Amino acid sequence: MSRVLECADCGGRTFYEKRRCADCGAETFRDRDPGVGTLQAVTAVHVTPDDVSEPNRLGLASFDGDASVIAQCNGTLEAGDVVAIAEGASRDGEDSTMTLVPAAVNDRR
Amino acid sequence: MIPQEFAAGDTDASPVGFGLPGVGMTAFEAADDRSLLALLETAAERALRDAAVDATEIDSVHVGNMAAEAFNDRSGLANALTASLGAGRASARRIENTSASGASAFHDAVDAVRSGGSAVALAVGSEKMSAADTATATEIISRITHEREYQQGVTLPSFAGLAADRYLAEYDADRRDLARVAVKNHANAANNSYAQFRTPITVDDVLESSAVATPLRLYDCCPTSDGAAAIVVTADAAPVTVEACESAVGVHAIADRRDPLHIESAHAAGRAAYEMARIDPEDVDVACIHDAFTILEWLELEELGFAERGTAWTLTRDGRTAIDGDLAVNPGGGLKARGHPLGATGIAQLVELVWQLRGDVPDGRSTGSPEYGLAINVAGFGNNSVCTVVGANA
Ligand SMILES: [Zn+2]
Numbered sequence: 001m002s003r004v005l006e007c008a009d010c011g012g013r014t015f016y017e018k019r020r021c022a023d024c025g026a027e028t029f030r031d032r033d034p035g036v037g038t039l040q041a042v043t044a045v046h047v048t049p050d051d052v053s054e055p056n057r058l059g060l061a062s063f064d065g066d067a068s069v070i071a072q073c074n075g076t077l078e079a080g081d082v083v084a085i086a087e088g089a090s091r092d093g094e095d096s097t098m099t100l101v102p103a104a105v106n107d108r109r
Numbered sequence: 110m111i112p113q114e115f116a117a118g119d120t121d122a123s124p125v126g127f128g129l130p131g132v133g134m135t136a137f138e139a140a141d142d143r144s145l146l147a148l149l150e151t152a153a154e155r156a157l158r159d160a161a162v163d164a165t166e167i168d169s170v171h172v173g174n175m176a177a178e179a180f181n182d183r184s185g186l187a188n189a190l191t192a193s194l195g196a197g198r199a200s201a202r203r204i205e206n207t208s209a210s211g212a213s214a215f216h217d218a219v220d221a222v223r224s225g226g227s228a229v230a231l232a233v234g235s236e237k238m239s240a241a242d243t244a245t246a247t248e249i250i251s252r253i254t255h256e257r258e259y260q261q262g263v264t265l266p267s268f269a270g271l272a273a274d275r276y277l278a279e280y281d282a283d284r285r286d287l288a289r290v291a292v293k294n295h296a297n298a299a300n301n302s303y304a305q306f307r308t309p310i311t312v313d314d315v316l317e318s319s320a321v322a323t324p325l326r327l328y329d330c331c332p333t334s335d336g337a338a339a340i341v342v343t344a345d346a347a348p349v350t351v352e353a354c355e356s357a358v359g360v361h362a363i364a365d366r367r368d369p370l371h372i373e374s375a376h377a378a379g380r381a382a383y384e385m386a387r388i389d390p391e392d393v394d395v396a397c398i399h400d401a402f403t404i405l406e407w408l409e410l411e412e413l414g415f416a417e418r419g420t421a422w423t424l425t426r427d428g429r430t431a432i433d434g435d436l437a438v439n440p441g442g443g444l445k446a447r448g449h450p451l452g453a454t455g456i457a458q459l460v461e462l463v464w465q466l467r468g469d470v471p472d473g474r475s476t477g478s479p480e481y482g483l484a485i486n487v488a489g490f491g492n493n494s495v496c497t498v499v500g501a502n503a
Contacts, residue, residue, distance in 0.1 A: 016255050016362035040369060041278070043270030045262070045322045049248035052262030060271045060369055068364040070271065072261050079278055097260045 002085040002098045004067050005029040013065035015098075036103040037063035039081045042073065052091050059083070059100045073100035122385040125354065127222050128347030129340060129499065131160020132460040137305040137336035137448030140239035145174075145181050148337035149190045149235045152453075156231065156339035157194075164194040168227035170201040173214030173234030174452035179249045180240050190233065199231075207253045208401065210234060211338065212356075212455025212486030212495035218342045219354045228344045234457075235337035236450035246333050250451075253489050255362035266330055268363050268490040269402035270322025275369050276404060277324060282422035284324055288315035289425045290403040291328045291445055297432055298442025300473035303457075305334055305448030329403040334448035338456035340463070349466045349499055352481070353385035356495040363490050372405075372491035375412040379485065382496040383414075386481070390414040393498075394479035395465050396436060397458035399487040400443040406430075409485055410438070413496075437476040440465060455486030459497060466501040 004013050009026035015034075020027055040062055044055040059073035061083050072088060081102065088099030133155025135141065135148050143151070149172065157164060172187040187201035206213035211234030218230035238246055251264040277284060292312055298304035310328060318327035342351065357377035360366055366373065383389060390413060398413075400406040407421035415436060416424055424430045430438035441447050441461035444454055462482035464470050484497045 014362075014365055016257050016365055018361075022360065022365065041271040041275040043267060043274055043322045043324075044320070045264060045267050045270060046320050047243060047247055047266060047322075048262055048264065049251060050244050056262045056267070058261065058263065058267050058271065060275070060364060066367065068366070068369070070258060070261060070263055070267070070364045079274065091260055091262050097257075 002087055003031040004034040004063060004065070006032045006065065011065065013067035015067055015069040034063045034067065034085055036082050036084050037061040039077055039079050039083050039100065040068070041079055042077060061100055069098070071098045071100050074102065077102065124352040124386050125219060125223065126346060127219060127351050128343040128345050129349045129351055129463055130343055130347040131156045131158070131162060131341040132339065132463045133159055134303055134338035134457055134460050135336050136303045137334045137450060139305060139332060139334065141237065141335035145177055145183055145235060145237040146186065146189050146193065148237060148335065149186065149233050150193055152235065152337035152339040153190065153194055153231060153233045156341050160341040162229060162341055164196040165198060166229050167196040167199045167231050169218065169221045169230045170196055170199045171214040171218040171221070171230060171232045172203045173210035173232065173455065174203060175205055175207050175210045175236060176249055176451070181237055206493055207488040208451045209455055209486040209488035209493055209495050210452040211457070212484070212497065215340060215456055215459060215497065216354045216356055216495055219351055222342050222344050230342045231339065232342065232456060233337060233339040234453040234455060236452040237335045238333040238450060239335050243333065253492070258362055265490060266322040266325065266402065269404055270325050272369060272408065273325050273404040274323070276407065279370070280419040280422065284316065285312050286422045286426055287329065287403050288312040290400065290406045291315050293425065293431055294400060294439045294443040294445040297440050297474060298446030300471055301441050301447060304442040304446055305332060306442070306446040325402060325404070331401045331444040331449040334450040336448060336450040336453045338453045338460050340456055340459050346502065348502055349463045350502060351497060352500045353382040353498040354495065355381035355385055356493060357381065358493050359491045361492060370408060372408055372412050372487070372494070374491050374494040375409050375485055375487060378494040378496035379413040382498050386498040386500070388481055388498065393436065393481050393483045395440060395462065395476045395482045396438050397441070397461055397484040398438055398443065399485050400439060400445045401449060403445065405487070406438065409487070413483070413485065432474060432476060440474050440476055455495060458484035458486060459499065462499050466499060
């Protein structure tokens with residue numbers, strides 16, 4: 001899930017499924033390409049549940065439309081870097097999920 | 110300096126004014142060999158004895174607990190406790206609000222008295238986390254996150270690591286300033302015989318401890334704990350009264366926040382509590398802040414109007430939140446050093462405030478003669494916050 005959800009009514013965006021838009025209450029969302037974002041903060045987590053690799057490197061990135069996401073990220077990324085979202089494997093290897101990658105690498109694909 | 114929006118305005122709300130005649134708790138420990146029910150019973154009996162209330166006088170019992178099913182293969186706590194205490198007239202229920210289960214149980218007890226349904230209500234909170242190893246406990250707690258967060262392996266310390274990274278980059282505070290929060294709270298706990306950690310630590314101890322979620326290290330994080338705390342609420346006044354108990358919800362997924370350094374539920378609960386109690390932040394003499402991570406103490410102080418955005422760290426640096434400062438914060442050691450048995454914490458904060466306002470603390474932990482105390486108990490990383498104001502009646 002490397003898409004961002006956009007409210008069909010007000011255009012507000014979120015990465016997190018919910019029944020109603022937090023801004024206007026509308027119930028319909030469209031999938032959009034989030035484009036590139038900016039990494040706001042990073043952390044390397046060293047105490048993780050058994051099925052999560054350690055360290056778990058996470059980034060908080062903000063994208064167009066006031067949408068932000070916390071996702072696993074490449075260890076060389078730093079706050080301020082421009083990032084994009086690539087498909088990644090989830091912790092249980094079943095659903096596809098997202099990984100933050102340097103924007104330039106993504107653009108070259 | 111008080112942010113303008115917190116200035117007292119016209120409001121229809123009036124202070125609650127119910128009595129808090131008795132409190133009690135168990136000493137918080139990494140592992141207590143007593144059962145979860147025994148911890149609840151012990152704290153409850155201590156509070157009843159302190160209040161000089163007999164169990165048969167209790168109208169309602171409100172048990173705060175997050176995850177007895179997961180930690181202890183246990184449920185039905187409120188009924189087991191009520192029967193054991195001999196509170197045969199009481200109604201009983203359990204309240205779950207993750208790490209704010211304790212304050213929510215208290216909130217429910219206050220509401221029971223406010224409704225007229227209860228003249229005497231007993232709120233008891235407990236958690237026995239030692240049954241799980243750290244990885245399992247981390248997993249149990251991480252289950253409160255949004256499914257999308259959970260898939261990324263996000264845990265509670267992950268949110269704190271990201272917030273700390275952002276705060277230290279955005280403002281002039283440095284890593285040593287953040288360590289001073291832990292140093293202060295450990296120093297306070299050294300004078301609290303109910304605290305899990307009673308050994309003072311230094312800034313270097315914090316910086317040299319193992320990394321948990323960078324830039325946060327082990328001594329920036331609260332431990333897992335076993336323990337229980339209890340408080341009696343009565344319609345009749347007492348030397349210490351509850352002036353306000355208000356709660357608010359926030360976003361579920363933390364990245365949905367407009368600003369990663371805002372905890373909107375803490376702001377809203379605090380604002381409502383000030384209005385209800387008819388006080389301003391500057392009226393508060395002592396505060397119990399939900400410092401599950403050092404960074405949270407700063408973020409919550411800012412949300413509660415004790416400091417402007419990006420400046421709470423100067424209160425720590427300047428000693429203003431120390432035990433002898435103008436706003437003593439976490440005089441009992443906080444979650445950081447008293448310990449954090451999830452469902453017990455919100456009530457343990459109130460136990461500490463009642464002791465402080467009655468003057469029932471040893472010299473090294475005294476905050477003078479406080480008139481108002483404030484507690485904030487936070488669920489998750491701010492999914493929900495409960496803010497309580499207590500007052501001393503001259
Ligand atoms: Zn909308």
